[in-house]
Amino acid sequence: MQKRVLANDEPEKAYQDNYHGHPQYGIIYKSLIFIMLVTILPDMINRIFGEKILPAGTILILSIFLLSLIKANLVLKNFMHVRFEPAMLLVTVFTGIFSLLLLFSLLWPDVTRLYDPNSQATYETQVIGQKTYIVNHKTGEMTLFELQRIKEQLGH
Amino acid sequence: MISDTKTVAFSEVPKGRLLIWLLIAGEIVIFGGAIVSYLLARFRFLEIYNSLSSLTSVPYGAFNTVVLLTSSYFIVMAHHYAHQKKLEAMQLSMWITVILGGVFLIVKTAEWVPKLSSGITMGIDGELAVLMGPGASFWDYYYFLTGMHALHVILGMVAILLVMYNVRDGKHLHRVEMAGVYWHFVDIVWIFLFPLFYLSR
Numbered sequence: 001m002q003k004r005v006l007a008n009d010e011p012e013k014a015y016q017d018n019y020h021g022h023p024q025y026g027i028i029y030k031s032l033i034f035i036m037l038v039t040i041l042p043d044m045i046n047r048i049f050g051e052k053i054l055p056a057g058t059i060l061i062l063s064i065f066l067l068s069l070i071k072a073n074l075v076l077k078n079f080m081h082v083r084f085e086p087a088m089l090l091v092t093v094f095t096g097i098f099s100l101l102l103l104f105s106l107l108w109p110d111v112t113r114l115y116d117p118n119s120q121a122t123y124e125t126q127v128i129g130q131k132t133y134i135v136n137h138k139t140g141e142m143t144l145f146e147l148q149r150i151k152e153q154l155g156h
Numbered sequence: 157m158i159s160d161t162k163t164v165a166f167s168e169v170p171k172g173r174l175l176i177w178l179l180i181a182g183e184i185v186i187f188g189g190a191i192v193s194y195l196l197a198r199f200r201f202l203e204i205y206n207s208l209s210s211l212t213s214v215p216y217g218a219f220n221t222v223v224l225l226t227s228s229y230f231i232v233m234a235h236h237y238a239h240q241k242k243l244e245a246m247q248l249s250m251w252i253t254v255i256l257g258g259v260f261l262i263v264k265t266a267e268w269v270p271k272l273s274s275g276i277t278m279g280i281d282g283e284l285a286v287l288m289g290p291g292a293s294f295w296d297y298y299y300f301l302t303g304m305h306a307l308h309v310i311l312g313m314v315a316i317l318l319v320m321y322n323v324r325d326g327k328h329l330h331r332v333e334m335a336g337v338y339w340h341f342v343d344i345v346w347i348f349l350f351p352l353f354y355l356s357r
Contacts, residue, residue: 005261022236029225029228036222036225039356040214040218043355044347061356063353064351064355066345068348068351069348070343071347075340075343076340079228079229079336079343080335080337080340081333081340089169092174092177092178093180093181095181096182096188097184097213098181099185100184100185100189104189122290123290125202126201127203131206134289134291145287147208149207149287150211150288151211153275153283154274154275154284155278156272
């Protein structure tokens with residue numbers, strides 16, 4: 001019976017022993033490019049036919065993020081070979097995600113001003129009609145936000 | 157589709173590969189924290205952030221996405237060739253990966269320079285700050301996240317070059333996969349940054 005080569009004893013030999021498979025990388029790559037093109041399709045349509053042919057609503061943006069998740073999953077499982085790794089390896093990665101969630105759960109009361117609902121942020125935006133106003137609660141000022149003026153300032 | 161598939165026990169995962177995954181776990185905390193912070197700010201000033209997002213360039217971002225995806229393909233092919241002991245093909249694939257990383261950085265620079273010279277910087281002041289209001293923080297996040305990502309691209313390129321030097325005699329070929337895993341992570345981060353800054357408008 002052939003002695004199994006443990007990867008930590010002889011990593012080079014174990015590597016050559018083909019201890020995980022190889023997906024069809026070319027097909028995965030073409031799928032990634034196709035999904036990327038689908039992601040930018042709404043923007044391309046708006047550019048070709050004029051703005052707001054496809055208004056950027058919540059559903060469209062969520063769809064774009066869903067496509068990003070699919071791309072990330074394809075890269076993770078096939079290029080990073082996660083599908084061949086033991087589940088315990090993913091546990092080590094999830095310690096990072098767990099740490100992040102722990103950090104945010106500790107900071108969430110400060111971010112949302114949970115303990116002092118009477119406190120008010122300095123700035124707030126208000127949409128009145130089609131226009132967006134920036135409200136400064138300290139000075140009481142209300143400034144109209146105009147993207148066109150910003151573009152003029154930048155020389156666009 | 158998959159040849160000779162065998163999974164291994166956790167105790168058999170090489171130390172180097174385990175270490176790379178632990179490194180990625182740490183990077184998830186860094187990038188994840190910054191991205192969630194950005195999302196919180198974005199939802200707070202949604203209309204302003206959506207408007208300012210239109211000042212980023214989708215063609216540049218899309219081109220960079222294609223460049224990084226292609227570089228990911230080549231680094232995984234380098235690993236495939238390393239397995240087959242095709243050293244020349246492996247070296248060529250790794251060189252292409254590094255060159256594509258350079259292309260990414262050049263395009264990123266071409267994107268940043270006009271913005272920086274027109275006054276869109278981290279910590280905008282003056283007339284632009286008044287016009288953008290609290291939305292000026294969009295650019296703080298933009299430069300921080302894309303800049304940090306660009307630093308990781310540079311680190312990845314250095315790692316790949318070091319591994320290329322290491323494996324030139326056909327030894328330590330398992331390191332090609334390890335460098336590739338790190339590079340794919342950098343690619344995944346961009347997969348999320350691109351829609352966050354360029355497409356959510």
